[in-house]
Amino acid sequence: MFFVTDRIVFAMALLRCFSASIELTAAFLMLKFGRVETALKINAVLAMVGPSIMVLVTTLGLAGLAGKVSFSKLGIIFSGVVLIFYGISRP
Template sequence: MFVLLEKAVLGMALLRILSGCIEMFAAFLMIKFNDVEKALIVNSSLAIIGPLVLLFTTAIGLLGYADQLSLKKFTLVILGIGFIFYGLSG
């Protein structure tokens, strides 16, 4: 059976796979370096990647879903994402 995936779903999934590969690579680097200071540097670098992946996957999802979403709900989703980033920055 052949299943067609929506472009937005495929894009979101590929970004999450990429993010997971980066996380695994970072874990291997931590093990390879075997140093707490270097592990903290690697871990701090991941703190930048996580929110970016969240932002990009959400943007792809919203673009794929925008024609079915009312302006009010779209605004609430954007506001919710803004609250997430505000909470992470504080």
């Protein structure tokens, strides 16, 4: 199927698959319970899981790039991630 030689890429993809399975499970739970209140509670849990997975995947990616990219470019990438979180946290 897939042959991945880079362990970091494999770990990043595995984390994204894990995240997708959590999202799919949550969607099925929402359908099973069929109540708006319960669906909002499930969605609140997903609101914590999503950013956590993004941070983990980004951290793995930056760790993989650490030897290949200059510190200034790593700083720019990290700043971009910080700005994403800043942008979504402000109304």
